[in-house]
Amino acid sequence: MEHLNIGFVLKIFFSTYLYDILTNASVVKNKIPVLLCCNKTDKVTAHTKDFIRKQMEKEIEELRASRSAVSTADIANDFTLGIEGEVFSFTHCLNKVSVAEASGLTGETDQILLAAQANDFNQDIDITWGDGRGNILNNGTLVNLALDQSSGSGFQSKAEYLYGKVDMQIKLVPGNSAGTVTTFYLKSQGLTWDEIDFEFLGNVSGDPYILHTNVYTQGKGDREQQFYLWFDPTAEFHNYSILWNPSHIVFYVDEKPIREFNNLEAMNVAYPKNQPMRMYGSLWNADDWATRGGLVKTNWSQGPFVASFKNYNSDNACIWSSDNGTTTSTTSCSPGGSSSSSSSSTSEWFSQRGMDSSSQKVLRWVQRKFMVYNYCKDKKRFSQGLPIECKNKSKNKKVSR
Numbered sequence: 007m008e009h010l011n012i013g014f015v016l017k018i019f020f021s022t023y024l025y026d027i028l029t030n031a032s033v034v035k036n037k038i039p040v041l042l043c044c045n046k047t048d049k050v051t052a053h054t055k056d057f058i059r060k061q062m063e064k065e066i067e068e069l070r071a072s073r074s075a076v077s078t079a080d081i082a083n084d085f086t087l088g089i090e091g092e093v094f095s096f097t098h099c100l101n102k103v104s105v106a107e108a109s110g111l112t113g114e115t116d117q118i119l120l121a122a123q124a125n126d127f128n129q130d131i132d133i134t135w136g137d138g139r140g141n142i143l144n145n146g147t148l149v150n151l152a153l154d155q156s157s158g159s160g161f162q163s164k165a166e167y168l169y170g171k172v173d174m175q176i177k178l179v180p181g182n183s184a185g186t187v188t189t190f191y192l193k194s195q196g197l198t199w200d201e202i203d204f205e206f207l208g209n210v211s212g213d214p215y216i217l218h219t220n221v222y223t224q225g226k227g228d229r230e231q232q233f234y235l236w237f238d239p240t241a242e243f244h245n246y247s248i249l250w251n252p253s254h255i256v257f258y259v260d261e262k263p264i265r266e267f268n269n270l271e272a273m274n275v276a277y278p279k280n281q282p283m284r285m286y287g288s289l290w291n292a293d294d295w296a297t298r299g300g301l302v303k304t305n306w307s308q309g310p311f312v313a314s315f316k317n318y319n320s321d322n323a324c325i326w327s328s329d330n331g332t333t334t335s336t337t338s339c340s341p342g343g344s345s346s347s348s349s350s351s352t353s354e355w356f357s358q359r360g361m362d363s364s365s366q367k368v369l370r371w372v373q374r375k376f377m378v379y380n381y382c383k384d385k386k387r388f389s390q391g392l393p394i395e396c397k398n399k400s401k402n403k404k405v406s407r
Contacts, residue, residue: 170323183208185304
């Protein structure tokens with residue numbers, strides 16, 4: 007679209023066309039990203055992309071009222087646009103909507119490439135607590151969470167997932183981070199919740215972070231495994247991933263598997279399979295337990311502490327959706343889902359029943375070299391007997407440092 011004559015263009019053509027795209031069932035179910043490119047930025051009279059975004063949102067809000075928020079293009083699943091009772095924003099869309107500026111005359115097209123490649127946290131998450139300590143920056147490509155003596159901060163995904171592979175790049179708090187905990191995890195709601203945790207336990211300068219992992223099922227955890235990392239997680243961003251499918255859960259660090267939790271329901275071990283989860287990230291103070299069992303306290307003179315997040319990827323996650331609040335289903339990748347066009351990558355992770363021999367070799371290397379605690383070996387803690395899954399040697403092999 008052009009930056010000029012924006013009112014007429016929006017009302018007559020673009021807003022109507024965009025409305026039909028954003029409510030199209032195939033677009034919504036497959037989370038197809040939409041890029042709005044604003045041309046002719048070289049013109050003095052050109053509007054900014056933020057102005058155009060707001061105008062588009064305003065026009066679509068009017069269309070929602072007049073068209074009852076259901077597209078005439080594809081109403082097979084009656085996908086609606088926006089959140090009932092709230093003024094429409096592109097952040098309400100399940101698929102990514104980006105706005106970029108360009109000039110065909112001068113060849114200034116860098117924003118198009120950046121917008122196409124980068125995930126927009128404005129579309130994916132909400133800052134949920136921290137009273138201004140959590141911020142989305144750099145046109146939605148970066149989240150900084152801060153912690154001071156008054157409060158930490160955190161965010162959660164807009165979407166819920168039932169199974170998926172989610173990735174996040176994180177740069178942890180540098181220097182003396184003792185007492186702080188940075189997190190990236192999946193969690194459901196309620197008193198009998200499910201949860202899959204990455205927690206990074208800070209330490210005094212020069213000592214390594216401890217990566218603390220846990221799996222909760224129906225409100226019960228106590229499945230901790232802890233690791234040192236083989237790099238400095240504060241020097242640059244590193245990738246952390248959770249793969250969760252009906253057969254197993256795998257934790258990855260820079261695409262290396264570090265932990266596997268298998269579905270052992272046949273042995274009466276609960277497994278998360280029915281409750282949709284959101285993705286969460288947070289930075290908070292836990293100096294009552296995080297560093298050396300609480301012996302080392304947070305040094306607030308080193309604050310505020312800041313952790314950074316970027317490149318969140320949930321493209322291979324199954325969004326949990328509700329139809330008129332009565333029926334629930336997952337999209338794209340569940341066996342009972344309504345999409346018939348699942349990608350090969352989705353099919354690969356969803357149907358995965360175990361790791362191949364190469365991945366198992368890497369897993370054994372990581373656990374042999376870097377694991378510092380394994381609940382399956384803590385006979386003192388479980389004096390009445392180790393948890394059932396720990397006794398299944400074919401699934402949870404013993405680890406020695």
